[in-house]
Amino acid sequence: xxxxxxxxxxxxxxxxxxxxxxxxxxxxxxxxxxxxxxxxxxxxxxxxxxxxxxxxxxxxxxxxxxxxxxxxxxxxxxxxxxxxxxxxxxxxxxxxxxxxxxxxxxxxxxxxxxxxxxxxxxxxxxxxxxxxxx
Numbered sequence: 001x002x003x004x005x006x007x008x009x010x011x012x013x014x015x016x017x018x019x020x021x022x023x024x025x026x027x028x029x030x031x032x033x034x035x036x037x038x039x040x041x042x043x044x045x046x047x048x049x050x051x052x053x054x055x056x057x058x059x060x061x062x063x064x065x066x067x068x069x070x071x072x073x074x075x076x077x078x079x080x081x082x083x084x085x086x087x088x089x090x091x092x093x094x095x096x097x098x099x100x101x102x103x104x105x106x107x108x109x110x111x112x113x114x115x116x117x118x119x120x121x122x123x124x125x126x127x128x129x130x131x132x133x134x
Contacts, residue, residue: 091106
């Protein structure tokens with residue numbers, strides 16, 4: 001019986017390997033006691049990253065205004081509006097890249113842009129507010 005230590009996906013295991021001998025009639029197993037289950041050695045603790053930017057605080061939307069939200073997670077490639085712009089339903093307000101596809105995000109109503117909450121290069125999650133239309 002030989003004892004080995006292996007590391008697999010960051011976990012350390014100790015294994016007992018049984019030696020076998022060969023004969024002219026094939027493989028003959030050497031008798032031995034049953035092997036115990038591998039013992040798990042706990043990995044070193046993971047240190048959390050401390051340089052992550054905090055999530056933006058919730059920003060209230062004015063009464064009667066409608067928010068245009070990101071329908072899927074992705075990166076903002078282009079913002080076509082600015083505060084004070086008059087927009088119509090169907091106008092393209094920004095380009096959102098998701099899974100190497102460029103998605104046109106359109107205004108759902110006519111109105112005036114009262115707040116732009118997305119910038120070029122910003123990564124958006126599903127449901128994040130891109131702009132507010134009043």
